[in-house]
Amino acid sequence: MEFLRPASLTEALEAKAAHPDATPIAGGTDLMVELNFDKRRPSALLDLTGVAELAEWDTDGGSGGDPGGDPGGDTVRLGACVPYSRIIGELGGRLPGLAMAARTVGSPQIRNRGTVGGNLGSASPAGDAHPPLLAAGAAVEAASTRGSRRIPAAEFFHGPKRSALAADELVVAVHLPVATGPQQFSKVGTRNAMVIAVCSFSLALHPETGAVGTGIGSAGPTPLRAEDAQLFAAAELEGRWEAPGPLPDSVLRRFGELVAAAAKPIDDVRGTAEYRRHALAVLARRTLTWAWDDYRTGSWSRCA
Structure with missing residues (x-):
């Protein structure tokens, strides 16, 4: 097995172009498990840990990734390659949904190594980072020696562990709108972290547009959005933004039903399709309740 260790993004893209079969590795929290159990044997590994450009975040307001700086942008x-632990510590106020999901990823050691880029690279339907990206309306930045492009998160996943990336492309960043309203994430598993989700759900309220974003994980061949549920919730919230009161139980239940209907689960060792649909309906009702309560009480900016 060949081992490639570029020192810059330019070198990384050149190496990927020269070795399109090379498997990128950053935190290694997924790949090393497969290697150790001899489930995968790539011809080459492309180590991205030395590429400083991939381990930074910034905003279009130019805060420079300073967690104590102005949250403009x-x-x-x-x-x-920004690890989950930094997302939790530095971006909880700007990206609360993603920070909530990051808290459920593995152990502290895994959160110190694992990355959203790695989650996207594996393109697993069960990736914890994926539902918040869908709910927030994120875009994935892919780059190669040919240039770069942005792929909407909703168009990035093509199937189980298959994505829109070309053979010579790397995920270099994710672009996420700074939250303008409450966001939530919840998942079902045998414990809160260090477990692959039986199913997961993320919700984002966008008061400035009246829209509602959703993301479903581990309940289909790819992460999914519940588009009918989004339209239903947006219609029900229209006229409530200015004078928000508690949501009727009928609205919450219908929202949960529509989320469950959008899922495409299967029976496997972690749960049945029927259970996943039931659990998603419950998660949808709860997250909408929590998010709306955060909005109407004015506490959403502190939810992360």
């Missing part, structure tokens, strides 16, 4: 550009 409407979009966060999150480098592919």
